[in-house]
Amino acid sequence: MGSPVRRLLRARLRTVLIVSGAAVAVLAASAFALTSTGGSAGSAQAAQTAPPPADPLADEPRAEPTRGSRGKPRPPEPSPKKPAKKKPKADTEVAHLVKPQKKKHYKVVDSGSCEASYYWEGQMTASGEPFDPSELTAAHKTLPLGSKVRVTNRNNDRSVIVRINDRGPYAGGRCLDLSRAAMQKVGGTGAGVIPVRYEVLSRG
Structure with a gap:
């Protein structure tokens, strides 16, 4: 012990x-x-009071529009873009692209006034070629065959250039006998015989 x-x-x-x-x-x-x-009560209370997790795919709540906002005018929609206009070519460029046509300048060898008639019957001409009333030809008494003559209707100033390929006319006071096509150009088929002014542009 x-x-x-x-x-x-x-x-x-x-x-x-x-x-x-x-x-x-x-x-x-x-x-x-x-x-x-x-602990359990606190966790349950915390679970009740804690906000639910946000859904990333859900849309955010939108404010309900009031009557005032519904009545307001909407902003204008953006106007579509207009395609750019092509710049017109300058006159100098257009003039460069378009070739100017050369005008024939004839020297008047002889001129005068007389009456002209026309004919359309099919026949052989003095030049030896068949007569074609649709061609711009004429008959003259003395001009060389192949001569070019400008014929102007003195009633309306319409003119045509014809080629001499035949002889005639032989009626008094007439110096030219035009083909039907040539007389139509100067507007004289209705009258048959018209006063003309002629200009000899080339001989033969």
């Missing part, structure tokens, strides 16, 4: 251990109770 001092120390140590063990047990029990009741 030990001394009374040792026995007393052992008894106190045992008491301290028992008391501290009981305190630890109480603390553990209270902590378990808090985690089992308060």
